[in-house]
Amino acid sequence: MQLIDLSFSVEQNSSEPMPIKVKTRPHSGGSKFGRKVIFLGKKKLSDKLKALANYVSGKERITKNSFPNGEFINEQTVSLSVHTGTHLDSPSHFGTKCEGREPKTIDEIPLEWCYGNGVVLTFCNKKSGEEITQEDIKNELKRIGYQIKKNDIVLIRTDTDKKWGKPNYFFEAPGFSRGATKYLVESGVKIIGTDCYSLDKPFMAMVNEYYKTNNQECLWPAHFYGREKEYCHIERLCNLDKISVNYGFKVCCFPIKLKGLGAAWIRAVAIIE
Numbered sequence: 116m117q118l119i120d121l122s123f124s125v126e127q128n129s130s131e132p133m134p135i136k137v138k139t140r141p142h143s144g145g146s147k148f149g150r151k152v153i154f155l156g157k158k159k160l161s162d163k164l165k166a167l168a169n170y171v172s173g174k175e176r177i178t179k180n181s182f183p184n185g186e187f188i189n190e191q192t193v194s195l196s197v198h199t200g201t202h203l204d205s206p207s208h209f210g211t212k213c214e215g216r217e218p219k220t221i222d223e224i225p226l227e228w229c230y231g232n233g234v235v236l237t238f239c240n241k242k243s244g245e246e247i248t249q250e251d252i253k254n255e256l257k258r259i260g261y262q263i264k265k266n267d268i269v270l271i272r273t274d275t276d277k278k279w280g281k282p283n284y285f286f287e288a289p290g291f292s293r294g295a296t297k298y299l300v301e302s303g304v305k306i307i308g309t310d311c312y313s314l315d316k317p318f319m320a321m322v323n324e325y326y327k328t329n330n331q332e333c334l335w336p337a338h339f340y341g342r343e344k345e346y347c348h349i350e351r352l353c354n355l356d357k358i359s360v361n362y363g364f365k366v367c368c369f370p371i372k373l374k375g376l377g378a379a380w381i382r383a384v385a386i387i388e
């Protein structure tokens with residue numbers, strides 16, 4: 116069995132315009148063990164916590180020297196967007212209604228959608244700002260000799276992930292048309308994944324088209340299609356080129372269970388038996 120990691124590391128680089136903040140309390144923080152370390156930031160402690168804080172730190176009975184090698188355990192507090200790194204967008208990200216009903220938030224996505232048969236469709240010849248259309252999908256399916264089945268997890272390979280770490284990752288990529296999205300979702304697909312920053316075209320490409328045409332349909336057509344028919348998409352996948360088959364493998368992409376939110380980080384993995 117071969118396991119292929121399809122997720123980027125969550126890290127600050129020039130491909131991610133949104134900030135990631137990490138606050139680390141190092142192992143050496145042990146010297147300030149007690150109220151200062153554990154309860155720092157909790158301005159209003161409950162009586163029970165106050166008693167506990169006083170118990171462990173009141174007389175400095177536990178100090179750095181109480182720990183092996185003088186090191187305590189470390190801790191990190193992270194502040195970042197739910198759309199940072201490799202993540203899954205739920206219908207509630209797309210709008211306030213999906214198929215006329217309340218849309219599913221990320222914690223409500225059925226686990227059955229997130230583990231299933233994978234299919235890779237390759238569009239490496241597409242230029243930046245170019246559209247991947249319904250016709251392109253049909254042609255690619257014909258080329259690889261495959262018919263989409265219900266709950267297939269369809270991975271769109273453009274090799275844009277090779278630009279990861281550089282600013283052009285954000286600016287240069289093809290994007291899905293409404294028709295391409297509709298075709299896959301109507302074929303029974305619940306999760307479409309892309310190795311680009313977004314399933315839609317890059318931000319500037321959409322905005323420029325909108326300025327030229329004043330046509331609403333130029334803006335986030337794949338995202339907004341998710342208001343009409345329920346589906347999710349994965350953004351910022353990597354290593355799709357390492358999957359040696361077009362189909363006949365499994366994909367696993369469970370999202371972190373963030374209550375009531377629109378998206379969450381995933382560790383996406385392709386499994387080839």
Ligand SMILES: [Zn+2]
Nearest residue numbers: 198204350378
């Ligand atoms: Zn997203």
